[in-house]
Amino acid sequence: MKKTWITVTIAALALSLAACSPKTGALVPSAGTGSAREPQKITFVLDWTPNTNHTGLYVAQEKGYFEDAGLEVEIVQPPEGGAEVLVASGKAQFGISFQDTMAPALVGEGALPIKAVAAILQHNTSGIISRKGEGIDTPKGMEGKKYATWESPIELATLQNLVAGDGGDFDKVNLIPNTVTDEVSALKTNSVDAIWIFYGWAGVKTELEGLETDYFAFCDLNPVFDYYTPVVISGNQFLEEEPDTAKAFLAALGKGYEDAAHNPQEATDILCRAVPELDPELVLKSQQYLAGEYLADAPSWGYMDPERWNRFYSWLNENGLSDPKLPENIGFTNDYLPQSNPPQ
Secondary structure (H helix, E strand, O other): OOOOOOOOOHHHHHHHHHHOOOOHHHHOOOOOOOOOOOOEEEEEEOOOOOOHHHHHHHHHHHOOHHHHOOEEEEEEOOOOOOOHHHHHHOOOOEEEEOHHHHHHHOOOOOOOOEEEEEEOOOOOOEEEEEEOOOOOOOHHHHOOOEEEEOOOHHHHHHHHHHHHHOOOOHHHOEEEEOOOOOHHHHHHOOOOOEEEEEHHHHHHHHHHOOOOEEEEEHHHHOHHHOOOOOEEEEEHHHHHHOHHHHHHHHHHHHHHHHHHHHOHHHHHHHHHHHOOOOOHHHHHHHHHHHOOOOOOOOOOOEOOOHHHHHHHHHHHHHOOOOOOOOOOOOOEOOOOOOOOOOOO
């Protein structure tokens, strides 16, 4: 379950947006005279192939929550560049992104008119996994070891911060450009020693396959890295023109994720019916892990804490990882969630 890491370039985005920029208002069907209003069509773009991060979407679909809200939802695979451009252009009303990788799309001449409208998971469940007993149970242990990198500036700055914070020297980490798609095989064959994973999928897979590992989670070591990943995004124009539709969609989606949190076995069955090629054993174990992450300590599903959101973007600014700098409160809103305010 990999992130679709994006590098936003002004020229590419300008071409993409010029090629597909319909008015979102055209997506709203008009009710015929004397007939019931047709369901409003919504396109939702995933970030990767279907997995347990997406379970609530499929639960809401099968249980009729979208239909009850007057919506007809189509779930589609992302283009190579991710969901951001499709959502910004109005070709899709919702999609999945990540707080870290959407940051370059929010500022500058080629900024995209998008924002996060719900957090799928309440905490960052990513970290570094390695073979057990090889000393990589802390960031300093990465010194002299082979780390599989996709060479993202934010990725490398994150690791440098953690290694240095543990008293290590990041320059001593052996960076191996490699987008790992099978973490178990990569570790078993010693092609790399350390991999950035999301534990809810790749981590539980190592458990199922009997590979003993060491692991450290980023958010346990530095609270600045407890950012929101993944998130549901939407286009600013759609949100402004169709706020009630956005609220209805997120209310139905939230019910799907709440059901997934309360009944992992049922959620597993639903996801596997929708995507038969998935391994039911892996899906169930992953679903059991994520059941506590969909809601966790938030007042309601989807809520994003402004302090946590701004803290991470402030760190990007301070470390020269955003040019121009990211303003406070940019790129997210809780206004379209059923319960938009935390308890006092």
